[in-house]
Amino acid sequence: MKVIEPYIDILHMPEGEKILKHLELAARTCYKSEDKIKNGSAAGLLKGLIKSGHHSILEHISITVRIVCDRGITHEIVRHRLCSFSQESTRYANYAKEKFGSEITVIRPFFWEPDSDEYRQWAAAIQATEKAYLNLIANGASAQQARSVLPNSLKTEIIVTANIREWRHIFNLRCDRASHPQIRQIMLPLLDAFNERILVLFQDLQDKYREEIQAFINKAPIKVT
Numbered sequence: 001m002k003v004i005e006p007y008i009d010i011l012h013m014p015e016g017e018k019i020l021k022h023l024e025l026a027a028r029t030c031y032k033s034e035d036k037i038k039n040g041s042a043a044g045l046l047k048g049l050i051k052s053g054h055h056s057i058l059e060h061i062s063i064t065v066r067i068v069c070d071r072g073i074t075h076e077i078v079r080h081r082l083c084s085f086s087q088e089s090t091r092y093a094n095y096a097k098e099k100f101g102s103e104i105t106v107i108r109p110f111f112w113e114p115d116s117d118e119y120r121q122w123a124a125a126i127q128a129t130e131k132a133y134l135n136l137i138a139n140g141a142s143a144q145q146a147r148s149v150l151p152n153s154l155k156t157e158i159i160v161t162a163n164i165r166e167w168r169h170i171f172n173l174r175c176d177r178a179s180h181p182q183i184r185q186i187m188l189p190l191l192d193a194f195n196e197r198i199l200v201l202f203q204d205l206q207d208k209y210r211e212e213i214q215a216f217i218n219k220a221p222i223k224v225t
Contacts, residue, residue, distance in 0.1 A: 001130045002105040003123075004068075004155060006182070007223040008190055011159070012064040016198045019061050019164075020046060023201075027057045043200045050204065058165040058201065065190065066159050070107035072152030073183050080170055083162040090154070091144040096137040104130045105155040110220035111181055126151060164201055167194065171202070175209045185220050188213045193224040 014022070024042035027049060028034045049057055067077070071090075078085055095104045106126050112119040129151050136146035162170065171194075173179065174187040192213050195202040206213070 001103050001126055002101065003108050004105060005110075005222055006067070006069040006073075006107055006186055007225075008068070008186065008193075009066040009225050010063070010193065010197075011066055012062075012161075013194075013197060014061065017042075019198055020200060023057055023060055026060045027054075030057075046200050047203075050201070055165045055168070058168065059163040062161055062163045063167060063194070064159060064161040066157060067186060068155060068157050069186055070153045070182065071150075071156045073107075073180065073186065074156055074158050075152075076174070076180065076183055077158060077160065080162070080166065082166045083160050083170075085158060085160060087158040088156045090147040090150055090156075094137065094143040096134050096143075096146075102134070104133060104150065106151065106153040107155050107182070109153065109182070110185060122153070126153060164198075168202070168205065171205050171209075175205070175212065177212070184212070185216055185222060188216045189222055189224050192217075 020042035021037075024037060024045055025034070027045055028037060046057070049055070067074075074087060077083075078087075093100065096102055104126075109119070109122060112122060129149055132149045133146050136149070137143070171187055171191045174183050175191060177184075179187075188209060191202060191205055191209060195206040
């Protein structure tokens, strides 16, 4: 088996200033105040709209990311029904094939130290699962049949497209301390990356979760590109 860390690729995000100008045009159409558009005017307007709860304007821009994580976490991600999803299929991906290294790949549960009893028990369970999966394939089972034994820790890739309003909703739910630690491991640094690229639209959420973002960066850092 191969054990990896989760990671994220931002696949499509328009340049930050272009996003602000596009959203400003949409917003000012409501008030017929297009004559007030000038250099730097978008930021203040959009900050005010976010603060007042007029978030429908944010639906005019979408962002697409690839998230590599375990299947347990994607079960939570796909509950956000206003997104579009494309996910690696265990029906058609045969991990016994050479293209997958003839092994399963799993996501490391960061909350257990590698020398702990919990981690050793987890690793033993994964190894037993892999052995069962490969034996089933070797004995003639199809990938969609053998997947019955695959664990929640199995690495998967999911492409997620959502508008900015929905991303804000996701961050509000999945960055919260009540969320599963592995989805927070993904969403906190993704929020940080979004805020770095489009400061105005995520600054309030960045401020809200600033301490948690830093804590996860220190404890369980993941790559966002």
